[in-house]
Amino acid sequence: MERVFNFSAGPCTLPLDVLKQAQEELINYQGTGMSVMEMSHRSAAYSSIITEAEKDLRDIMNIPDNYKVLFLQGGATLQFASIPMNLMKNGKADYMDTGSFANKAIKEAQKYGEVNVVASSKADGYAYIPEAPAPSADADYFYITSNNTIYGTRFNAFPETGDVPLVADMSSDILSREIDVTKFGLIYAGAQKNMGPAGLTVVIVREDLMGHSKDFTPVVMDYATEADKGSMYNTPPCYAIYVAGLVFKWIKNLGGIAAIQKINEDKAAMLYDYIDNSKLFKPVANKDSRSIMNVTFRTGDDDLDAKFVKEATAKGMTNLKGHRSVGGMRASIYNAMPVAGVEAVIAHMKAFEEANA
Ligand SMILES: *Cc1c(COP(=O)(O)O)cnc(C)c1O
Numbered sequence: 001m002e003r004v005f006n007f008s009a010g011p012c013t014l015p016l017d018v019l020k021q022a023q024e025e026l027i028n029y030q031g032t033g034m035s036v037m038e039m040s041h042r043s044a045a046y047s048s049i050i051t052e053a054e055k056d057l058r059d060i061m062n063i064p065d066n067y068k069v070l071f072l073q074g075g076a077t078l079q080f081a082s083i084p085m086n087l088m089k090n091g092k093a094d095y096m097d098t099g100s101f102a103n104k105a106i107k108e109a110q111k112y113g114e115v116n117v118v119a120s121s122k123a124d125g126y127a128y129i130p131e132a133p134a135p136s137a138d139a140d141y142f143y144i145t146s147n148n149t150i151y152g153t154r155f156n157a158f159p160e161t162g163d164v165p166l167v168a169d170m171s172s173d174i175l176s177r178e179i180d181v182t183k184f185g186l187i188y189a190g191a192q193k194n195m196g197p198a199g200l201t202v203v204i205v206r207e208d209l210m211g212h213s214k215d216f217t218p219v220v221m222d223y224a225t226e227a228d229k230g231s232m233y234n235t236p237p238c239y240a241i242y243v244a245g246l247v248f249k250w251i252k253n254l255g256g257i258a259a260i261q262k263i264n265e266d267k268a269a270m271l272y273d274y275i276d277n278s279k280l281f282k283p284v285a286n287k288d289s290r291s292i293m294n295v296t297f298r299t300g301d302d303d304l305d306a307k308f309v310k311e312a313t314a315k316g317m318t319n320l321k322g323h324r325s326v327g328g329m330r331a332s333i334y335n336a337m338p339v340a341g342v343e344a345v346i347a348h349m350k351a352f353e354e355a356n357a
Pocket of ligand 1: 010074075076077078101145147148149169170171172190193
């Protein structure tokens with residue numbers, strides 16, 4: 001069977017070159033006589049894998065030396081708790097409520113301190129990114145979700161937060177566009193959308209923000225400990241880090257994030273252009289807040305949506321069904337989705353529109 005075009009929101013498609021290299025090295029990694037899965041995380045071979053993965057990530061994202069890169073477990077969701085435990089020195093933080101993951105982060109943070117929801121688009125079905133207000137003077141940090149995976153919205157520009165550290169959940173758009181890391185106090189992302197397999201969470205944190213964790217913070221959630229131990233206080237997600245490392249090299253070889261950003265913008269523009277000119281398909285997200293990673297659209301008729309998704313699957317385009325809370329369709333077109341996949345979905349939309357006009 002051919003590989004499908006997999007539009008899943010995550011876990012999702014990985015670059016074919018990366019999968020092939022992992023396959024080639026699966027049983028005997030570079031003459032070690034064993035798989036990366038079977039290797040001690042303290043071995044010399046593994047030590048170079050994790051060191052190189054960090055170095056490549058630092059290179060492609062241009063991460064300054066005063067930021068630590070942590071390779072952790074627990075998914076993005078564990079960070080909803082880790083962030084307040086580590087950063088809420090004075091017990092207060094500002095949060096923007098721009099989607100269901102932001103909302104979950106808010107609910108989790110409320111267990112550890114005072115959460116100020118400074119803006120929300122919840123009442124409008126999270127269709128747009130609201131204007132960011134100035135941070136509260138006494139906030140320990142200002143929290144955003146840079147790309148809202150479920151609704152298909154993103155921050156085009158990031159809030160200016162002055163001395164208040166900006167914290168961003170970039171799970172679904174890290175490595176998709178150039179960002180200035182120095183504008184952020186902390187960036188984190190689950191790997192399974194744009195970096196690699198599930199099981200790895202990357203945290204990029206400014207050094208001065210560490211070392212203030214609450215006494216009850218579990219040791220594996222304490223950034224200072226993890227930084228001190230090179231993400232190896234305990235066994236890290238070894239194989240996921242290895243595959244993410246291959247993805248970082250894949251991006252480097254493509255010409256870095258600037259090159260991939262251009263491709264991503266072109267892919268998204270193709271799809272949105274079609275939707276904007278279609279008589280059948282309508283966009284879900286407001287134009288000024290559109291994501292270039294998760295493109296949401298619908299016909300307005302649930303049965304027709306279901307038929308579209310079913311016929312797409314039969315043609316080898318899978319997981320186009322929208323999230324159950326939004327309905328309609330969602331095409332997740334992360335870094336690894338080839339242009340041909342976007343062309344295929346547009347061709348299907350055209351044929352479907354003609355057949356169902
Ligand atoms: C997928 C996702 C999450 C949840 O990630 P897990 O790794 O499943 O915990 C959180 N935030 C955003 C923006 C996501 O896209």
